[in-house]
Amino acid sequence: MFRNLLSPLRSAGFENLNPLTPRSGGSALPASGSGSPELEPEDFAHDVRVDIMRRSAEELKEGSGTLDLMGLTELLEIIRRVMFEDHSTVTIFLELDGLLGLLSALQVVCAGVQPTSSPTRRTASLPDRRAPLAAVRSALQVLNCMLREREGRSGFEASLGWQTLTSMLLPLASIPGISAPLLGALLSLSLSDFEPSYLNFFTASAPPSSNPFAGAVVHNPRAMSTMLALLPNLSAFSERVALASALLQLAQSGPFNLASMAQPEIDLLGPLTQLLFPGPDEDPSLPSPTLTGSPSSLTSTKSSYKLEDTLRPLLLKLTKLLLRSSCSVPSARMLFERAVKPGTEQSINTEVLGVLADGCDTMGDGFGWPAFLSLGEGGAQTVVDRAVGSAGFTFLSWIYLPRTTSATEGTRALMTLSPNPPVSSRFSIRVSIRADGSITYETSSSKGSVRFSKSRIRRGEWVQLGLAHWKADAKGEAKCNVFLNGHLTESLATPWPRLPSTLQFQLGTSDADSTSTSQSAPVYVGPTHLLSYPLANEMFLLPRILGPHYTGQFQAGLVRFLTYAAATGLNAHLAADGQNKEEGGKAGTKGKGKEKDANTAIVKALRDGLHSEGTIVHVMVPSRSFSEDSPDGPERSSGSRENWTLHGNGQVVNLLPLRAAVYAIGGSSLGLRLIQLAGTETELLDAMRTLLGILADSWRNSEEMEAYNGYDVVASLLRRKTSLISEAVLNVILTFVGVDRQSMDRCIIVNSVAYRTLLLDFDLWARAALPVQRLFLSHFSLFVTTSIHRRFNIKHRFAKFGIIRLFLHSLRFTAYQDEIIPNVIDAIRSISLYHFSSEHTIKPLVSYLATNLHPESESVISPISIISMQLDNSKSCGKAIMVFDMLLSLLHMFDYLVKFNASLPVSRVALLLLGAEPSPDIASRVLTMLSLINTISPSFPRKFELANGWLVLRQSLPPCWNASVQKAAFDLLLGRAELTLKQPQESSGESHYCLSIMPAILASFFVSIERSAAGLAPLGEMPAGEDMAESLADALLELLDSHPQLFRSKSVIMLFTQFAHNTLATIPPAQEQHPLSRSLIDKLTHITVMLSLDERIATAQRQELTRLLQALHSPAPHSAASTPQSTPKTAKSIDTHGLGTVQQSFTRTAAWRANLRRIDKDRVRKQLQDEREWREQIDQQTTWRMVTDFDRGLWITQDVVRTWKIDETEGPFRTRKKLEGMEQQQPTAQTKNGPTDTSALRTSASDRRIIAMDLDDSASIHRPEPPPWADTDSNLSPDHNLDDDLVDDKHRRVRRYLVAGDIIQAVNNVYRIVGIDSSPGLLILGKSHLYLLEGLVESKDGEIIDARDAPKDLLSIPSGTVVEFKKHRPADKWTYEDIAGLSKRTCLFRDVALELYLRDNRSLLLVFETSGARQSAFMRLAASRSGKAPAEATSAFPLRTPLASAVTAVGARFSMIGAGRAELDTATRKWQARELSNFAYLAIINQAAGRTPNDITQYPVYPWILQDYDSANLDLKSSETYRDLTSPMGALTPDRRSAAVERYDAQMEEQPFHYGTHFSSSMIVCHFLLRLQPFTRMFQELQGGNFDLAERLFRDVGKAWASAAHESRGDVRELIPEFFTCPEFLQNVNNLDLGTLHTGEKVGDVTLPVWAMKDPLLFISLHRQALECDHVSKCLPRWIDLIFGCKQKNVAALNVYHPLTYEGAIDLEAITDSWEREATVGAIHNFGQTPRQVFRHAHPDRYLDGKTTLPLGTPYGIPEDFEALKQGNAIGKKIGHGVDILYIDTIAERILPCPAQKRFVPQTPHEHVEWSELTHSVSFYVDRKVVHIEEETPITVAEFYDSRILVTGSDDSNVSIWRIVRGEQSGLRLVGSMRGHHGRVNCIATSRSWAMAVTGAADGLVILWDVNRVRYVRSMAHETPVEHVAIGPNGDIASSSRTAVSLHTINGQHIASFRPMEPITCLSFHEREYTPIPVLATACVDEIKLWTWNATTADEQGRAVWKFSPLRTMKCKKGASPSTSVTALEFVGEALYHGDSDGNVYSWVFPD
Secondary structure (H helix, E strand, O other): HHHHHHHHHOOOOOOOOOOOOHHHHHOOOOOOOOOOOOEEEEEEEHHHHHHHHHHHHHHHHHHOOOOHHHHHHHHHHHHHHHHHOOOOOOHHHHHHHHHHHHHHHHHHHHHOOOOOHHHHHHHHHHHHHHHHHHHHHHHHHHHHHHHHHHHHHHHHHHHHHHHHHHHHHHHHHHOOHHHHHHHHHHHHHOOOOOOHHHHOOOOOOOOOOOOOOOOOOOOOOHHHHHHHHHHOOOOOOOHHHHHHHHHHHHHHHHHEEEHHOOOOOOOOHHHHHHHHOOOOOOOOOOOOOOOOOHHHHOOOOHHHHHHHHHHHHHHHHHHHHHHHHOHHHHHHHHHHHHHHHHOOEEEEEEHHHHHHHHHHHHOOOOOOOOOOOOOOEEEEEEEEEOOOOOOOOEEEEEOOOOOOOOOOOOOOOEEEEEEEEOOOOOEEEEEOOOOOOOEEEEOOOOOOOOEEEEEEEOOOEEEEEEEEEEEOOOOOOEEEEEEEEEEEEEEEEEEOOOOEEEEEEEEEEEOOOOOOOOOOEEEEEEEEEEEOOOHHHHHHHHHHOOOOOOOOOOOOOOHOOOHHHHHHHHHHHHHHHHHHHHHHHHHHHOOHHHHHHHHHHHHHHHHHHHOOOOOOEEEEEEOOOOOOOOOOOOOOOOOOOOOOEEEEOOOOOOOOOHHHHHHHOOOOHHHHHHHHHHHOOHHHHHHHHHHHHHHHOHHHHHHHHHHHOOOHHHHHHOOOHHHHHOOOHHHHHHHOOOOOOOOOHOEEEEEEEHHHHHOOOOOOOOOOOOOHHHHHHHHHHHHHOOOOOOOHHHHHHHHOOOOOHHHHHHHHOOOOOOOHHHHHHHHHHHHHHOOOOOHHHHHHHHHHHHHHHHOOOOOOOOOOOOOOOOHHHHHHHHHHHHHHHHHHHHHHHHHHHHHHHHHOOOOHHHHHHEEEEEOOHHHHHHHHHHHHHHHOOOOOHHHHHHHHHHHHHHHHHHHHOOOOHHHHHHHHHHOOOOOOOOOOOOOOOOOOHHHHHHHHHHHHHHHHHHHHHHOOOOOOOOOOOHHHHHHHHHHHHHHHHHHHHHOHHHHHHHHHHHHHHHHOEEEOOOHHHOHHHHHHHHHHHHHHHHHOOOOOOOHHHHHHHHHHHHHHHOOOOOOOOOOOOOOOOOOOOOOOHHHHHHHHHHHHHHHHHHHHHHHHHHHHHHHHHHHHHHHHHHOOEEEEEEHHOOOOOOOOOOOOOEEEEOOOOHHHHOOOOOOOEHOOOOOOOOOOOOOHOOOOOOOHHHHOOOOOOOOOOOHHHOOOOOOOOOOOOHHHOOOOOHHHHHHHOHHHHHHOOOOOOOOOOEEEEEEEEEEEEEEEEEEEEOOOEEEEEEEEEOOOOEEEEHHHHHOHHOOOOOOOOOOOOOOOOOOOEEHHHEEEEEEEEEOEEEEEEEEEEEEEOOOEEEEOOHHHHHHHHHHHHHHHHOOHHHHHHHHHHOOOOOOOOOOOOOOOOOEEOOOOOOHHHHHHHHHHHOOHHHHHHHHHOOOOOOOOOOOOOOOHOOOOEEEOOOOOOOOOOHHHHHHOOOOOHHHHOOHHHHHHHHHHHHHHOOOOOOEEOOOOOOHHHHOOOOOOEEEHHHHHHHHOOOOOHHHHHHOOOHHHHHHHHHHOOOOOOOOHHHHHHOOOHOOOOOOOOOOEEEOOEEEOOOOOOOOHOOOOHHHHHHHHHOOOOHHHHHHHHHHHHHHHHOOOOOOOOOOOHHHHHHHOOOOOOHHHHHHHHHHHHHHHHOOOOOOOOOOOOOOOOOOOOOOOOOOOOOOOOOOHHHHHEEEEEOOOOOOOOEEEEEEEEOOEEEEEEOOEEEEEEEEEEEEEEEEOOOOOOEEEEEOEEEEEEEEEOOOOEEEEEEEEEEEEEEOOOOOOEEEEOOOOOOOEEHHHHHEEOOOOOEEEEEEEOOOOOEEEEEEEEEEEEEEEOOOEEEEEEEEOOEEEEOOOOOEEEEEEEEOOEEEOOOOOOEEEEOOOOEEEEEEOOOOOOOOOOEEEEEEOOOEEEEEEEEEEEOOOOOOEEEEEEEEEEOOOOOOOOOOOOOEEEEEEEEEEEEEEEEOOEEEOOOOO
């Protein structure tokens, strides 16, 4: 049979079908034979092969189960040979279901192979298994031939072929003798090479070569996934090791193979992770090694573990290798999940974390590999329009040339532009790459190719190739410029071609070009751009800096996509250009303006984009451009959205860097959590490597990290783990911020935010081990000493940090160990050496010395911040001395000395440093400084004299004289200062003598003589064996001998003789003198003799010296010699000259120092306070933990029970029924900036962005307090006026929370009332924003202080409330546009409250201290909101409140203006006309009466409606079912009425009452709501901390009614709105322990009436129906009269309550006694408060004619008359694509259809957004013009929340919230991203009324999101991907998948589901403010179904069962095509509209 298949070929002359023979190598047809004579041989052969393939495929399909193995093998071989000879036959094979036959045959073969029962039968069974092995091998060879063709590959993958193949082969893996050949066949399949070396790879006895896969290329990497799946089933352990080794060697064999294996679609990491780190539900062990394995397995069990040790490292190494290349999102999630061990006490799995750290730590690998297109002998092409502009074009592409040893490689085409349709082989433009990497360029107008020999692409690395062809440059010549990595390499003249408008844009070679016989190595092409204009030369730098992972179109906002390294590189480039311009300007270099323009253009391009609107940009993105079905609709925006097609062997390799996968599952929060959990040094190191690796090259993760101050969080976590910080951890941080250990000369600070936060936190590193501290302190020199980027690091980093100030601050307040202080000083010196500027170094150093050299008499500031230590003055002085030495070491260098002298008035600074009583250490250093200054400044002695400096030295030096002072003084005298680097020019040897110091030296000499004569010890210390006075005398003698000219001055001789006479007057007689004193007198005599003999001294002076000699030799003592007056400590006894002047100088200097210390203390106090508050805020921040801790997080703790609370977000009519998880609570607003002085450093925009970059020294953001450096007396005055400074300081603590540019206009102390809680805070009214800072208050003197520290008389605490002193937190802030309205409110009947209604559906109740303060704030807010002056604002400001929904139209929300009489009358009329429901109308009345859910004492009041709580069925038509609404609760029965009358008559007071209790109070509200937080806590607080007795809790609705209606005499309570809206308050959702009844029954859920069938939702539904029924509508006005109206105090109606419950009954302000006042307020609080009376007359009745469920005048309604709906004709204009959603334009009153990927902005239809999945961009349009484009946003779906907020879902499973910004910078701004899905987001629905968004995704989840707080709330699950979601008017959520339509409540409770017969295409709720029959519309194909849901039956437990009930199925009119389907539904009032896939819109309306 199989021979007959070949007979047609043999008869045609094709006897030898060699599968290796090429198609063109067949023999020619014989001269005679059968066949058509008109066919060419090739065509005839093709027809024959097609015929063979058809017959073979049919035979395979029909006989797969009947053929024997030999026949099957032969048949498969024929198919393989035919496929190989003619690739087109693959299509025939697929069309005939050959693939199905192939898999069926393979399944039969695999099923026929039975495992061996005993190892002894192995040899006998082998021959029997050769046949099935041959069949399997042949099948895999056929599969290989099929996979070579694109059709075969897509067909096999579409039919889940790989999964099927794996499942078939799994059983064979455990069979000895089969597993090894099977692995070889799979290996050959993966390489598409069935050479024997690969087939026998696992069976060969000899070990493979060291490089067995050299030259091998992975073509089918999915086969490796199959091989890996077989690994656990392999019985022979040696085979497992061999398989792991083979996979590892393949991954190491080349970058392409590694990339192919690492593709997310292949996902080898998933099974590897499961093998290495099995989860709790997975088998942790592989099959045990058997005796049939390797010989080593026959030894012992112990040796088998060694084999296991051999396997695991191989798999670990392979995992790390793959992880560094790419990672799928599921694998990343799996790895991170397993990095933390589950359990209550979470801990880290060290091994998994190590793998993650190795995978993330790619900081040294650059940007990593992008997704790329591999071009071998194939290519890719598309058709483009207008690709080349009139000026030229630009071609940009990322290229990788693999290293090759091939010498035969020739030139290959890279890019070709040719006419479309193609004309033979003509082309217009071609770019080619030669074998040496050089570029050739050829056009249709050139005679040959132009070779750019200097432009060579280096092999083995990604290179950015740019080519710009100018049609005419400035000289009018056509030229082509080639750029490599952004730098121009060559520019050559090139003729301009003639180009058609439509071109084929081709990469690689086409089919026509692939006839070359030379084998070229492949070229890998990354993202490629073709711009329709030539790019300017300087702009080619931007594509390079953006990197190969950027796939956008170079639109606006490019700065966002810069990584830290890229931004710093560009910053450095711009800074270097700026420096060159400065130097060039000084040297007169030309082109300075041109360079400036170039830099300006780069900055502009980063901000505004690379090109203007309308520029055509064609992009090839390997990961997105080759989809067969375009995800986009029409061509919109700038440029074509074409699809690319592959041909030949072109192959796309998709790669997803691990950092991108991590962003999808949690981003940087995961790294932060790992750091928090780290418990060892190794864990901390790996956690830091993981986090910083995630951030290093990811702008997304970095942006998110900065958004919640992640680096501050890291610092906070590290401070708690200082014992774990090792040198390795520090090295990781240093590498991250820019230290390059490989090239130390290239260190540059790339991440200034992280550097400032982590590495300038000196307190953090001072707590680490000493080696870590030394490493930390040594790193500063790397940036300023060895780096070639020194200038940039200093000028644009350290200068902005104010690093010297930070260092000096740390010296004072950081607890350094003594041995580390020198290292700190060295670090300061290394920075000062290269950063010796006046403002940043010199002045801070001198200021530090001035305040720390001398001890303070008063106690020095003791910081109350994080650094809690009392300063030691001695240590402080010692450190200051070391700093002084460091400064002097710098001043010994000439240039530094000159700069120092020019920066300060050195004469005054020297006196400041010297002080009044200096120590010898200080004095010697000051003298050294003076000596240095004197060397370079000849005028210095005179300046110092004018400052009285020399006089001060005469008085200050003698007491502190010692050897060091003596040396310094003589150095100054003789000018012996040593300068390095540059010496000043000397005119003579005496030019630097400083005779001005001689008086001080002489004074010191004579004071020493006095002390010696008196027998006192010398003041100074000298070396052992020496005396200070003797040494000084010897020095003077030596000086006199060597420099006698110094003593010849008249002034010196006069001082000498004067001092000598004064000294002689104080010393005793010679016989009483100390021997030392006599020796000094002798030396003095010697000096005097030598001077008197000097003839150059004037005669008069010599005579004076002679008289001195006589006095020295006179035996008679002086008159005062015997009784010295005082101990000579200073020179005052011998030198009285200028004492007053000196004292004045001391006073002025002391005042100066005091002023400096005051300024310093103030600055330090502010800084420490700021640091403390900032760190507290960081510690409180939980935003980053939300990613991991919620119930969809990675590491949620298993035992955590989620607690639910009522969300403060209000729905329609202020309804609160949405729950939120309490564990997720966080501040609603997070400030992104830290303390004021470092806010710019904590903001990413100023660091990573280039715009507004300052290249000047003045760029420092530190503005130090202005010290009095100026040489004026006013600055030295201690009476310096500081009033301005003090005023500025009053609000300093809150200014940091202000929005940039905002100004404080008013500040008020307020209380925020929430329930019974009162939280004091600060209300700040700014110019543009309103701020609320809870926890802070303003004191009476205007200072901002903590509320808990405020005096009692400052806070007027509302009595009866629980004061909650919240820890200060970041400010809540709102723009004035965010405030929807205001209402004046009362608090305990005091008119001091104000309620603010925010646009985000939240509200605030604020209590002011006085009514006047409230009125002032009200007027200011009104003026700010309306833009009018406060006096005018009252009437002009639209005081929008939640006073109404449908006042203007049915379904409107909160649109009623004001709370006045007119608005309430309007609501009454609408209620009468049935346009408002009873519930809504009661809500409006409560609002008008001052009731608010914010104040539990004034909670909204609703009536009891029913009295039947016992019947099995609730009869709403019977009047007996309802309560009597004409009487109050206390008078419903005759007994209660009698008791009320008796009580009233029995009272003798002036104001008697019927009831001593009330129908509404805080206890009543908490009693009803005790099962939900925060009312649970409030109830316990009101009960003294515990729940009440179980019997007295709210536990049964019927019993509660009985108690209030007739059983309990004091119970007259009414209801709360939750009885009609919120079923959860009836359930114990938080599992509270509410106690046990006396019967033993535990109290849990509330017991419901029988007719509610144990279902709270059914109870709420029926209760609401009862409220809205006609009977209640008729009687409700009488109840309104009782509670809110004319009968509020009616005696006849028995409706009088305690007088204290009525507003105005007592004037609290008139009560002066505090005790009486407090008692009165407490009574009001306990009794309750009657609502304000809002109706003075009887309330009118409702109109109840006609259909009472519809408004008057509305004849039809959809729930009532759905059968009457009729489809109308198409309305509006047809759009060109399917309708995705219908938009209601209320302005033009029309329905606008929206196609997919387009949405109109609500209320502003001239604005809309469009997005593209192909380009990953979203565009914002205004009047059809693009005003903003956001790139790199993989949006899949989007819906507007309101006119300002857009909610989007993305392909990476994230849900994002965007805000529309209007104005000059219009556009979209990302608010935040939320995570929870594990798949592509498919659909979104939003609800402005309920402040939520709902998404459905491919993971089958429906997730509810809180839009206000930007966070996850809860999720609901489907079995299959969710495709559609919708939100109903009451918050119900409908969702549909392929298999089910489900309905849930707003809180996730499942209501009902049904399974549709056909897939649902869209959903929509009927919206009406209330309807007893809810309606949901669904569409499938061409019909629309209307559904309702109800519960009429119960299950076995008696619980209600909700079911969907169909109302009607409506068949739609046929569309233009048979496949037309309904794609959009929208209810508008009582009409229904639908859109279809043809682009039409139809209406369904009622007949007229």
